[in-house]
Amino acid sequence: MLEIPNINSKDAKFKELVYDVKDSLFKEDNYSKKEFEHLCVCSGGTTSSCAKNGFTTLDLRKNYSKIHFYKESNLVTIGGGVIMGDLINHLQKHNRSFPIGLSKLPGAGYILTGGVSPLSRAYGLAIDNIESIKGFLGNGTFISLKKNQISKEKKLIWEAIKGAAPFFSIITEIGLLTIQSNPIKVIEGFVNLNELSEIIKLSEKFPENISLQWIYAKKIYIYIFAELKNSLEDKRTKAYFLLLEKFSGLEKKFYENFNEINFFPKDLELYELNVNNHSEVISLLGEDLKNDIPIFIKCLNEIMDNKPNNSCYVASQQLGGKTKKLNHGSSFFIHRKSTWKPWIYASWKKNDLQEKALVMDWMYKSWIKLKRFYPHIHLAQLHNHLNSHKEELTLAFGNRIDELKTLKNIFDPQSILPPL
Ligand SMILES: Cc1cc2nc3c(=O)[nH]c(=O)nc-3n(C[C@H](O)[C@H](O)[C@H](O)COP(=O)(O)OP(=O)(O)OC[C@H]3O[C@@H](n4cnc5c(N)ncnc54)[C@H](O)[C@@H]3O)c2cc1C
Known part of the structure; x- marks a missing residue:
């Protein structure tokens, strides 16, 4: 059994689990001899695509787990199997940090998908902070690429690594x-819903150092x-927080660091890690709601x-600010206006x-309803096992999808990695 947070993948009856992944595995002879029909890659193990029935999983957590901080440059290198909690714990020892997401559990997949x-809003997406990859x-x-030393021929690979790496590469080290x-x-x-409405309106005027995240499970919780x-x-x-004092359910907290x-406190009773449930997540992108x-x-x-059971929820996080401005020679996270x-x-x-059929139907119908506000996709979860995969690819990569297909044809001709 694969000891990971995602229950679908944990329960998968995979063909083979390669735990002792070494660079030598990728040497042409070993690699082609393996005859993988399709490889799943596991870093943080938080998605339903890191292990699947009948497929081989490469688990990067054992051999690609190193974190090294360079004091002189304030850069850090992490292995492809490092989880975000370990990264920021390590950096905190040097009074440094990194823009990780709302959970410490995700692995390198968090960085590579955007x-x-x-x-x-203040520091850009995780991909905007990538300095090198191996x-x-x-x-x-x-492959080994460094941000300021990218040759013309490697430019497209470098751009595609930032947002679409899982389709054509296995990243073993990231410099950040x-x-x-x-x-x-x-x-x-x-x-309540009226308060959420008022708070969203306020938040669309927030400066770059402030962001809103909300989650509507049984009740609505905001941060x-x-x-x-x-x-x-x-x-x-202080001036913005004064405007929020009228909301009686809200409490101010101070933290020394990120x-x-x-x-997501326990009282939300989220089912994310409930071993009795399976789940899928779809992430959307769009601009300010304004009127x-x-x-x-x-x-x-x-x-x-209409949600079919209590475990389903809708949530949102705010980007903008630097994510609109920083593009660092472009990337495959193309919806920069979001x-x-x-x-x-x-x-x-x-x-x-x-129940699965009912729930998936609810997810797709909800997605259709939300499309008018959020027409794009953030491909943070790969859904090549779902019917929506093709549409998600189009809505995530837009007119860069052909470039991605070209890269895949050249660098993953046997389609060992997730298909396009
Ligand atoms: C509780 C929770 C909170 C989250 N919060 C946020 C958030 O705030 N912001 C946000 O943007 N996302 C967030 N996510 C989404 C998450 O970042 C993505 O789903 C991400 O892809 C998970 O990466 P992983 O390594 O943990 O997953 P895994 O299941 O291990 O990997 C997912 C896929 O990514 C690819 N992959 C992973 N590592 C590599 C690698 N080294 N080389 C090549 N391909 C690789 C593989 O195709 C793999 O199957 C959250 C997810 C969870 C579960």
């Missing part, structure tokens, strides 16, 4: 910029997250009224196929 953090292409060829670890102020708590880099930000944050925060906030709230209400990343979490009692 990486939306509560700190992204790894193997689907055909077994070793780190950031100064600063104190964080959070306002969090339960709100307004503010990094305090200097006294100006402190002052500005590591101390655990999003559409009331229609969006109505739509959200309908979606939640300021919201909502996701739909669909979950059912495992082995209950009838």
